[in-house]
Amino acid sequence: MDGGLTGAIFADSRPRALAALMRSFGDLDRAEDLYQEACLRAAERWARDGVPRDPTAWLITVSRNAGLDMVRKQRRLSPVKAETALELEAQEHDSEADVAEAIDRAEHRDDVLRLMFMCCHPELKVHEQLALALKVVVGFSVEEIARAFVVTPDTMQRRLSRAKVRAASLAARLETPGLAERAERLAAVRTMIYLLFNEGYAASGGDDHIRHTLCGEAIRLARLLLELFPAQAELMGLLALCLLQHSRAPARINGEGRLVSLQDQDRTLWDHEKIAEGRMLVEKALLHGRPGPLQVQAAIAAVHCSARTADETDWAEIERLYGALEIFAPDPVVRLNRAVAVGKLRGPAEALALLEPLVEELGRYRPYHSVRAALLEESGDIAAAIEALEAALSCEPTRQEADYLTGRIAFLKKNLEHLSD
Amino acid sequence: MLFTILVYGVDGLAEHLPPADREAILQKHRDLQAKLTAAGKYRGAVQLMPPSTAMNVQDKGTGVRVLDGPYAESKEQILGFYLIECDTMKEALEAAKALPQGIAYMEVRPVSWAGGF
Numbered sequence: 099m100d101g102g103l104t105g106a107i108f109a110d111s112r113p114r115a116l117a118a119l120m121r122s123f124g125d126l127d128r129a130e131d132l133y134q135e136a137c138l139r140a141a142e143r144w145a146r147d148g149v150p151r152d153p154t155a156w157l158i159t160v161s162r163n164a165g166l167d168m169v170r171k172q173r174r175l176s177p178v179k180a181e182t183a184l185e186l187e188a189q190e191h192d193s194e195a196d197v198a199e200a201i202d203r204a205e206h207r208d209d210v211l212r213l214m215f216m217c218c219h220p221e222l223k224v225h226e227q228l229a230l231a232l233k234v235v236v237g238f239s240v241e242e243i244a245r246a247f248v249v250t251p252d253t254m255q256r257r258l259s260r261a262k263v264r265a266a267s268l269a270a271r272l273e274t275p276g277l278a279e280r281a282e283r284l285a286a287v288r289t290m291i292y293l294l295f296n297e298g299y300a301a302s303g304g305d306d307h308i309r310h311t312l313c314g315e316a317i318r319l320a321r322l323l324l325e326l327f328p329a330q331a332e333l334m335g336l337l338a339l340c341l342l343q344h345s346r347a348p349a350r351i352n353g354e355g356r357l358v359s360l361q362d363q364d365r366t367l368w369d370h371e372k373i374a375e376g377r378m379l380v381e382k383a384l385l386h387g388r389p390g391p392l393q394v395q396a397a398i399a400a401v402h403c404s405a406r407t408a409d410e411t412d413w414a415e416i417e418r419l420y421g422a423l424e425i426f427a428p429d430p431v432v433r434l435n436r437a438v439a440v441g442k443l444r445g446p447a448e449a450l451a452l453l454e455p456l457v458e459e460l461g462r463y464r465p466y467h468s469v470r471a472a473l474l475e476e477s478g479d480i481a482a483a484i485e486a487l488e489a490a491l492s493c494e495p496t497r498q499e500a501d502y503l504t505g506r507i508a509f510l511k512k513n514l515e516h517l518s519d
Numbered sequence: 520m521l522f523t524i525l526v527y528g529v530d531g532l533a534e535h536l537p538p539a540d541r542e543a544i545l546q547k548h549r550d551l552q553a554k555l556t557a558a559g560k561y562r563g564a565v566q567l568m569p570p571s572t573a574m575n576v577q578d579k580g581t582g583v584r585v586l587d588g589p590y591a592e593s594k595e596q597i598l599g600f601y602l603i604e605c606d607t608m609k610e611a612l613e614a615a616k617a618l619p620q621g622i623a624y625m626e627v628r629p630v631s632w633a634g635g636f
Contacts, residue, residue, distance in 0.1 A: 110535055
């Protein structure tokens with residue numbers, strides 16, 4: 099029996115299995131323990147008898163039956179509410195085939211959604227939400243999550259325990275959603291998955307391998323959710339956006355570990371399979387005629403990814419799309435990005451004028467100064483460009499960004515000396 | 520005679536595999552393609568995008584409608600297919616057996632008619 103394959107099946111089945119176990123037992127720790135036990139038994143049994151036709155159903159059945167045994171033992175020790183007991187008795191006779199059928203039923207998709215939604219409890223800080231999702235839904239070890247967020251495993255363990263207690267208090271109140279509630283839950287989970295992706299993409303610390311993994315896991319979660327809710331245009335947008343951004347990962351860092359700007363990336367290194375899928379999803383989403391911010395952002399990423407060289411970028415389309423995005427998200431960062439497109443289309447003067455009023459809100463936002471520096475350089479004001487780069491350097495850049503900025507400053511200073519020679 | 524080898528599996532499962540295992544899977548595909556090419560039996564192979572990219576077109580008597588889909592009945596989906604020239608079913612089965620097992624299963628099905636290539 100192939101260990102790699104069983105591992106892949108355990109990872110793939112986990113969100114569905116945990117969701118089903120939460121429905122039955124309403125307890126995160128118990129659900130996690132039961133699933134882990136079932137995986138251990140599966141590894142042994144499948145090595146002997148082969149992988150069952152529906153391994154997810156097998157894992158759910160085995161873990162649920164083990165859970166029922168535990169409940170029965172506890173019941174002998176302490177009386178359980180009569181209705182819970184009845185409900186559990188009813189589940190007891192589920193065969194694997196029944197479970198397999200239930201997985202395809204509509205309520206199952208709400209179970210998975212509920213599990214993910216539980217992780218985005220509004221009382222949890224963003225990092226706690228992401229850590230909890232990685233632990234529960236993805237199945238990362240505490241050590242892996244600690245590495246991703248650059249804390250010690252002990253600290254992460256404490257954070258997770260606290261987060262679980264709070265999430266559990268929410269879970270107890272989560273009924274099967276109505277239409278409006280389902281839409282709210284989907285929106286919250288979409289945001290959480292996007293934040294998880296960005297945590298990996300933004301590279302604000304931690305080691306590169308684990309950050310790459312975070313992007314991959316976010317893509318997987320988006321995929322799973324879209325599989326369960328296949329007509330949700332914003333989910334298509336989310337998956338497309340993650341795929342398109344991630345497609346550039348191989349070109350974003352060069353051989354010396356330095357960050358390479360979009361403009362200068364070797365586009366042959368981009369993952370064209372991901373780009374093709376992302377573009378397809380954008381097109382499919384837009385056919386729905388219900389645009390949303392993720393779809394528009396994905397469309398922007400698709401325009402960038404469709405240009406064979408930086409010079410071929412369709413900046414007019416990008417400006418138009420940022421204009422559309424401003425309607426959904428009236429945000430200074432969106433206006434900053436629109437200014438970049440304007441600069442490409444109509445020159446640095448007009449773009450710099452658009453940046454002026456943003457300084458109040460974006461004065462501590464590093465990309466604001468980087469963009470300004472590039473525009474000032476283009477307009478020939480090298481001294482002001484150097485000042486803007488120095489302002490960017492004071493906005494807590496990552497090591498890679500700091501290297502990039504210092505390099506630019508040195509380069510421009512040399513230019514300035516040549517000019518004055 | 521033309522045969523298809525239809526490859527079914529759980530979409531995305533391979534992404535959970537360690538890179539070396541994934542590479543081994545790809546290598547088996549490349550090996551079979553090279554072997555079929557050398558024997559003059561290779562007519563084509565297709566890897567499909569994930570099912571979430573798919574759309575359905577159907578007319579139930581009220582005009583053609585375009586729908587999202589597929590709404591999967593089971594977790595296993597068609598992932599891609601081979602088109603090969605073989606004299607017998609036995610020969611086509613041999614080709615299917617050479618593909619990576621476990622991660623996917625293969626359905627070998629004779630082609631009734633094919634055109635356009």
